[in-house]
Amino acid sequence: MQYTAFDVHKHYTWARVEQADGKVVREKRILHEPGAFRRFLTGVEPGSSIAMETVGNWYWIADEIEAAGCQPQLVHAYRAKLMAGRVNKSDRLDAQGLVQLQRAGTLPTVWIPPRDIRDMRELPRTRMVLVAQRTRLKNRIHATFSKYGIPLPEVSDLFGKRGRTELRARLGSLPPHTEFVTARLLAQIEQLTQEIVAVEQRMADLFEVDEAIRLLMTLPGVGFILASVLRTEIGDISRFDRGEHLASYAGTVPRIHASGSHRYYGPLRADVNQYLKWALVEAANGAARQRRTHPRRHTSRLYERVAKRKGHKTAIGAVARHLAEATYWMLTKGEPYRDPGSSRGA
Numbered sequence: 001m002q003y004t005a006f007d008v009h010k011h012y013t014w015a016r017v018e019q020a021d022g023k024v025v026r027e028k029r030i031l032h033e034p035g036a037f038r039r040f041l042t043g044v045e046p047g048s049s050i051a052m053e054t055v056g057n058w059y060w061i062a063d064e065i066e067a068a069g070c071q072p073q074l075v076h077a078y079r080a081k082l083m084a085g086r087v088n089k090s091d092r093l094d095a096q097g098l099v100q101l102q103r104a105g106t107l108p109t110v111w112i113p114p115r116d117i118r119d120m121r122e123l124p125r126t127r128m129v130l131v132a133q134r135t136r137l138k139n140r141i142h143a144t145f146s147k148y149g150i151p152l153p154e155v156s157d158l159f160g161k162r163g164r165t166e167l168r169a170r171l172g173s174l175p176p177h178t179e180f181v182t183a184r185l186l187a188q189i190e191q192l193t194q195e196i197v198a199v200e201q202r203m204a205d206l207f208e209v210d211e212a213i214r215l216l217m218t219l220p221g222v223g224f225i226l227a228s229v230l231r232t233e234i235g236d237i238s239r240f241d242r243g244e245h246l247a248s249y250a251g252t253v254p255r256i257h258a259s260g261s262h263r264y265y266g267p268l269r270a271d272v273n274q275y276l277k278w279a280l281v282e283a284a285n286g287a288a289r290q291r292r293t294h295p296r297r298h299t300s301r302l303y304e305r306v307a308k309r310k311g312h313k314t315a316i317g318a319v320a321r322h323l324a325e326a327t328y329w330m331l332t333k334g335e336p337y338r339d340p341g342s343s344r345g346a
Helices: 036-041 058-067 077-084 091-104 115-147 161-173 176-206 211-216 224-234 243-249 274-289 298-310 312-333
Strands: 002-008 012-019 024-031 049-053 071-075 254-259 262-268
Touching (some): 012 091, 024 036, 024 091, 036 058, 049 091, 058 071, 071 091, 077 091, 115 224, 115 274, 176 224, 224 274, 224 312, 243 312, 274 298, 274 312, 298 312
Parallel strands (some): 002 049
Antiparallel strands (some): 002 012, 012 024, 254 262
């Protein structure tokens, strides 16, 4: 048996192949150019597992490995470095550490979504980026009018059709250069809104409202967009053993520092699936906004209870964790959301 590891960089990959006894078979720097991986992998045993860390450009390398008849293993980079326990660092040492973890059977791997799922994920992920950009521009416009003491229009949607018309009518109250750039920001917001609508339309055409999405849309605060994000980011629910595992993967579990009788809960973890975390936090915020309409719903009571003691941010984290664990059981059992302890949803 052979063990192979790739230490992947932006323009090249350091590859190492070892036998079961640790003897090095091959070690080479592979430039990222057409056909380079295929040529290297012709000398690797068919069906071999190839370990590579979670770096930004792993998609196409995984495709090359699969095309060569081998199995890609995507490695959690941070955990692998902790487990390898190396003080020094180099391409050769990193690849050697991955091979050693492979040989010991302790390689910390993560799920590799099928190619079609990886492609579909780009729609909701890109929508998230566009929405974040639009929000930053909106915040800047709010701040600009506030700096000059100019009251904003009292409308339900400041950046809706009526709101933008009234904002433009107030632009003349700003200094000339500030007026110029604020008008450009408004134009950018309109353009981003058009792009977001286009992405959402493609999502509506592509994502069939199957049983999983129908179930997810019964979660408090979750509509079609967030259900689509949850669906594509979670993938096969059977890869999680318990609801707590999904909650941890989604980053809705706080850091814990415990020593003796002292225990401290820190902020939510950052080394997680950020897209899934965003979707659950958005859903938690939506559920919190609905708490006046649904005061007896579990998420409403959970938010109120935690917010009273710990504040809004911690309460949202608690609701997001509940939604993550509920998602696991819903998808596992094929049942819609219902409040804990009740036979019917709120």
